[in-house]
Amino acid sequence: METAKLKQKKRVPWKKIFIISIGVFFLLLISIGIWAYIQLQKPMPQVRGELEVAGLADEVSVYRDEQGVPHIEAENDVDLYFAQGFVTAQDRLFQMDLSRRQASGQLAEVIGEGMLDQDRFFRTFGLRRAAEASEAAYDEETYGYLEAYAEGVNAFMTQAIENGELPIEFRLAGYEPTPWEPLDSLTIGKYMAYDLNGNWQGQAFRHWLAQHVTEEEALDLMPVYPEDGPVILELAQNIPVDIKSAFSKTGDYLPHPFAGSNNWVLSGERTASGEPLLADDPHLGLATPSIWYETHLTSPTVNVTGVIFAGVPGIILGSNEEIAWGVTNVGPDVQQLYFEQRHPEEPSTFLYDDEWYEAEVITEEILVADQEPYEHEITLTRNGPLLSEYASFDEQAEYALSMRWTAHEATTELQAVLDFNRADDWDSFSEALTSFQAPAQNFVFASQDGTIAYRANGLIPIRPEEDDALLPVPGWDPAYQWEGYIPWDELPTIINPDSGIISTANNQIVDDDYPYHLTHTWAQPYRHQRIIDVLYAASDHTAEDMMDLQMDVVNLQAEEFVPILTRALGDREQSDIEEQALTMLQDWQFEDLRDEAGPLLFHLWMDEISSQLFKEALPKEIYDLFEGRANIVDEMLRDADEGQTGPWIEKAGGFETLVSTSFQQAVARATELQGEIPNDWKWGEFHQVVFNHPLAAITPLNYLFNGSPLPADGSRITVKAASYQTETGIVTNGAGWRGVMDLADLENTHHLVGPGQSGHVFSDTYHSQREAWVNGDYHITSLQSEQYQPLSDHLQLIPK
Helix, strand or coil: HHHHHHHHHHHHHHHHHHHHHHHHHHHHHHHHHHHHHHHHHCCHHHHHHEEEEECCCCEEEEEEECCCEEEEECCHHHHHCCCCCCCCHHHHHHHHHHHHHHHHHHHHHHHHHHEEEEHHHHHHHHHHHHHHHHHCCCCHHHHHHHHHHHHHHHHHHHHHHHHCCCCCCHHHHCCCCCCHHHHHHHHHHHHHHHCCCCCCHHHHHHHHHHHCCCCHHHHHCCHHHHHHHHHHHHHCCCCCHHHHHCCHHHHHHHCCCCEEEEEEEEEEHHHHCCEEEEEEEEEECCCCCCCCCEEEECCCCCCEEEEEEEECCCCCEEEEEEEEEEECCCCCCCEEEEEEECCCCCCCCECCCCCEEEEEEEEEEEECCCCCCEEEEEEECCCEEEHCCCCCCCCCCEEEEEEEEEEHHHCCHHHHHHHHCCCCCCHHHHHCCCCCCCCCCCEEEEEECCCEEEEEEEECCCCCCCCCCCCEECCCHHHCCCCCCCHHCCCEECCCCCCCCCECCCCCCCCCCCCCCCCCCCCCCHHHHHHHHHHCCCCEEEEHHHHHHHCECCCHHHHHHHHHHHHCCCCCCCCCHHHHHHHHHHCCCCEEECCCCCHHHHHHHHHHHHHHHCCCCCCCHHHHCEEEEHHHHHHHHHHHCCCCHHHHHCCCCHHHHHHHHHHHHHHHHHHHHHHHHHCCCHHHCCCEEECCCCHHCCCCCCCCCCCCCCCCCCCCCCEEEEEEEECCCCCEEEEEEEEEEECCCCCEEHHHHHCCCCCCCCCCCCCHHHHHHHHHCCCCEEEHHHHHHHHCCCEEEEEE
C-alpha cells in the first residue's frame, strides 16, 4: 500500500513538469512570433501625422491613397524631388539598393562569392562608368534635382538606421545601405538601357555558328539572309574566339529575350468622347516589389502622375494636365562586337589601322562578403571593353571581342524625363525628346489640343556598308567604324495620321525605303496585328475598351500554326490520348485562357519543336545567346509547309517527322503534368504568376515574401503578355504596369501595378494588386486633391 502511494507521488512531478514544459514551449513560440511580428512591423513607413526631416526648405504634404500611391505636394521643385526620394525610400529602399548594386557590380559585397561572376560581368559591361561619363552632360538645374532626390533618400536612410527601422531584408542579409548619390540614379537609368538593348549576344551566337555548323545551317539561323552570306561567314570562321567559354555564365544576366511592350494612341475621331485615348504597357521582369513605382508629383511648375523606376526622380511614363505619353522598345542594333587582335608579346596592345596602340587597363576592387577583395581587370580598347574576357584575363589569346554601345556615351535621359513632366504640347514634348538618347524607344503621345504623335527616339548608329550588324567585325579596320548617328530630325516620326491610329508592339516600324538600318530582329507580329485589328474595327473606343485590349489573349500565332501543324501530322497512327488531344486542339478558339486546355498543348508543342531542332546541336550557353529564335522558327515552319525544308528541319528527320515527334512529346508532357484526359487540362495549372521576391530563392523566405502562385491568362505572343519559364510555366515577364489615359479626363487615369506599391511584406499594398493584375482590375489615380485627400493617409514633412 505504502509502495503504491510512493509511486503515485513520484508520478505527479513528472506530469507537472511535462505540462509546464509544454506551456514554456508555447510561450516561447508566442514570444518568437511577437518578436518576428515586431521586426516586420517596425520598418513600416510613417504615413500619418508630422515628421521632421532635415534638408527641406518648406513643408511638404504626402497623401497615400488606398493603393499606396503617394501624392506629393511641394511648394518648390527642389523640395518636390527631395520628398520623392524620401517617400520612395520609405517604400522601396531595399529594392533601390539591390538595383544600384546589380547595375554597378556590387552584389558580392553583401551576398557573397556566388555573385562574383555577375559582378565581373557588369563591371566589364561598364554601366556605372557610363553613368559617370554622363554626369557632366546634365545641366545644372537637372543635376540639382538629382542631388535633391539623393538627399531625400539619405534623409530617410539616416532616420531608419538611427531608429533601427531598416527594412527586414537588410537585417536578413546582414548589412546596411551606404548613402545614395545622383550617380546611383544615373546607373539605374543605364541598367534600363542594358535591359532593353541586346543585339551583341546575337552577333556572338552567329559567330559560334560560323565556327561549329555548316554554312547552310548557319545561314538558316540568320534573322535575314545576308548579301554575300558565305563571305561574312568566312571572315568569322577565320577568327577563333571561344564564344562558349567566354560567355558560359552570362545566361542569367542577359536581358529577357521576350522583353517588349505595347502602346497605342487614338485620335478623337476614333473615340466615343471625341478626345484622344492613349494606352501603354511595358513588358519587363515581374517581381516583388514591382519594377515600377506609381507616384503623383505636384509643385508650382508640375502636376504629373504615372510610374518611375524606384531610385529615379520624376515620372517616366504617364500624364499631366495637358498631355499623355508611353513607350515601347524600338530594339535597334545599338551594340557592335569587334574582333580585337592582340600583340603577340604585349597583352594590352592591339592593332588598329595597321598600327599597334596601348589599350587602357583599369583594375577595380570587388568586395566579397567574408572573403578577400577580388582585383578585376578591365581592358578598354578604342572600340569598347573586352567583353569576351570578363571572366578571366587570358594573355595568350590572340583574338578577343570588344563591344561598342551607344549607352556608353554621355546621355541625358533623366533630364528628358523631368522635361516630359513639364511639357504641355507636342512641340515642348518633342523638344524634351532631344535629351533622350538611350535606350531608343517608340514614344506615342497625345495632348488635349487633339494632337496624336509618334517618334522612334534615341541614338541609333549609321553603319558602313561593310557592317550589316549580323556578326562581329574587325576592330582593327577603320572601314567598320560607325559613321555617326541617324540625325534627330530623320528618325521615324508620325503626327496626326489620317487613320487616327498609331500603334507599336516592338514590330517593324519602317519599310525598305527607309535610308538607315535599324535592326534585323523585330518581335513576332502577332501582338501588333491583334492590336490594330481591334483598333480599326470601331470608331467609338472608350477607356474601358483600351483596358480590355490590354488584357486581350487572342493567340494569332496559334490561329496561323495549328492548321499548318495538324496538316503536317497527316494520317499518322496515334494513341487514344493523342487523338483526343488533337481533337481538343482543333476545337479550341485560339484564346490563351487559364481554364482552357488548348493553350497548354499548343505552347508545349511549339516549345518542343525548338527543343527537337536545337537541343542536341546547340549547347545551353549558346542557346541562351540565340537572338530572334521565335521569329526564325516561325519562318522555318512556314517555309517547310510550302515545301522549302531547311537544313535544321532536315536534320530533325524532315517536316512531318519533326511535327509528329514534337506533338508526341508535347502530349506526353501534358499528360505527365495534368493527367490522361486532354479536355481536363488547364493552361492556368501550368502557366502561373508568382512575382518572386529576390530573397525568395532562400527557403523558407519564399513563404514570407512570395504569395501563392496565381493561374494566369495570356502568353508570350498575346497582347496581355505573360512570358514564362519553359520548364516550370512560371510567368516571369510581362506588363508590371498598365496605364490608360483618356484625354477627355486626364485628371483621372487608369493604372495597374503588379503586384503592388509597397516593398514591405506586412503593408496592405504589398500584394494588393496581384489578383487585380491577373484579372485586369484597374484603379483610378486622380490629380484632383479633393478626390484623393479625403480618402488618403496624410503625412506632413516638416523642415528640421
